[in-house]
Amino acid sequence: MSASPNNNREVKLVRHVKGAIHPEDFAIADTIVPPPGPYNVVVRNRWFRVSISTRLMAQEDAKAAEGIPFPPLNPGDTLADGAIGEVVQAGSACSLAVGSLVMHPFGWREYASVPEHDCRLIDSDDPDPAAYLGHGWTAYAALTRGIQVKNGDTVFVSSGAGAIGSMAGQIARLLGAARVVGSTSTREKAGWMQDELGYDAVVTRDGGPIAEQLAKAAPEGIDVIVDMVGGDQLAAAIGLAKDGARCVLLGALTAELNPDKASLQAPVTLDSCQIIFKGMTLQGFSADHAPDAFGLWIRDLKTWKRQGRIHLPAATSKGIESATSALRQACAGQLKGVVLVEL
Ligand SMILES: NC(=O)c1ccc[n+]([C@@H]2O[C@H](COP(=O)([O-])OP(=O)(O)OC[C@H]3O[C@@H](n4cnc5c(N)ncnc54)[C@H](OP(=O)(O)O)[C@@H]3O)[C@@H](O)[C@H]2O)c1
Structure with missing residues (x-):
């Protein structure tokens, strides 16, 4: 320095x-x-x-x-x-x-x-x-302002080890989720997510078709999707969504981290009939939409840290x-x- x-x-x-x-x-x-x-x-x-x-x-x-x-x-x-x-x-x-x-x-x-x-x-x-x-406040704003987590929910966080995802999984639990499932690239990261972040189950990009892994990880379906990835992970999660499921879309890592070229276009085929029949909510969300959530995040974080219930x-x-x-x-x-x- x-x-x-x-x-x-x-x-x-x-x-x-x-x-x-x-x-x-x-x-x-x-x-x-x-x-x-x-x-x-x-x-x-x-x-x-x-x-x-x-x-x-x-x-x-x-x-x-x-x-x-x-x-x-x-x-x-x-x-x-x-x-x-x-x-x-x-x-x-x-x-x-x-x-x-x-x-x-x-x-x-x-x-x-x-x-x-x-x-x-x-x-x-x-x-x-x-x-x-860190992006704890982005996750906090998405889960309190974008959509709401309810007691007993099963939550799926794509890119659950990342800057936003590593906080979203923990915050979902603190807000009442009963089962929290994440996704990542490798088994090594999956083990860390379960040990350090408290995920109940983790699906991996190196572990076979995501839809099959997710069906095992969330056998009773998904109430809340926190999506940072798009692509087949989003499609698979919507396929397993329960009636009234809520999905908050935060990022498109499949496009942004495409090895050949970063972009914002992450086209994905979604089964719109499932979204309609299940009465699902798909909410795009930017933390910039809720700047006042930052102060509330710092307030709640202090409590959760004092109680030893959250890692950063x-x-x-x-x-x-x-x-x-x-x-x-x-x-x-x-x-x-x-x-x-x-x-
Ligand atoms: N809406 C908002 O307010 C807001 C705010 C900030 C950022 N964002 C957006 O949200 C997304 C996540 O941001 P972040 O800061 O949390 O990202 P990040 O964690 O820093 O992203 C890096 C991680 O992405 C994963 N990854 C790499 N290649 C991938 C691929 N091909 N497909 C899927 N995942 C891949 C890797 O994790 P694994 O090895 O675990 O897969 C990597 O560690 C980004 O698209 C970002 O632009 C949104």
Whole structure:
């Protein structure tokens, strides 16, 4: 970690990503962060999040990805993602004090110049980065605002070991689910999900037809589907849905992590008659639709942590030099939980 904003290091895109992530797609640049203007603060970042959506945004045709809530990246741009850090300089019109711990959207750099209105003050007594930068709140918002989990529900979480999924399975249980089934790539990850996250059963992409595995894992059918994957996993879950089942659609990893090319198009054939006859709800949901859920998530998380009923899985690597490797590993499915870099 460099010692001052005059010796900042940040990760820039060198060339558009084609297919898999290559280390040569990115470079660490030395920069100077100038003193803040009246409404800006300079933050010494301590942690930032690494998200697989960066791969999509770093492709040449990213601007064609309609509706995605991040700006496309061009060569020369500094990457960005959620970060937590300490205010080291504050502009003359700022109310944030030097020393405040804040969350903001300018990770992938050691020091950031941030408009004060983009900073969220966080609790410095418990600055657990996975609580704030992780996707527990996305899962919490989806399961409390997108759809509601009821006592006794059987819940299926696709990509149940991922940043959102590792939290969705646990939160579904805490909200009353009786049986929680997840999906992942390998038996090794499945074992970890059962031991660490409390899944009752896990289906795997290397374990044969998903519909057959899911029928065994949820023999009485599924009440709630939390879908991050799309494709055959979504179709299989809808096939096993009970009357009145609720499905919240959060992502499309089959498209986003397609090894050849990241995209947002994940076409899937769904049996619409089943959706109609079963009276199912299919709800698309973005956590951005419920920003006020963030405070409620932090409140409930504190209680659940105190009671020892929730884990915040994170794959944390150290130093800005580790960040592009963490992105490559995340996209290759080699990590569990939220992916963080500690500076
Ligand atoms: N709606 C919202 O508010 C919201 C917010 C943030 C993100 N999202 C979206 O939600 C989805 C999940 O996000 P996340 O941050 O939780 O992702 P993530 O866990 O970081 O995604 C990486 C995981 O995806 C799985 N994966 C890799 N290749 C796959 C493939 N071909 N098919 C299916 N899964 C594959 C791997 O897990 P396994 O090895 O366990 O399979 C990998 O570890 C993404 O599409 C993301 O863009 C939505």
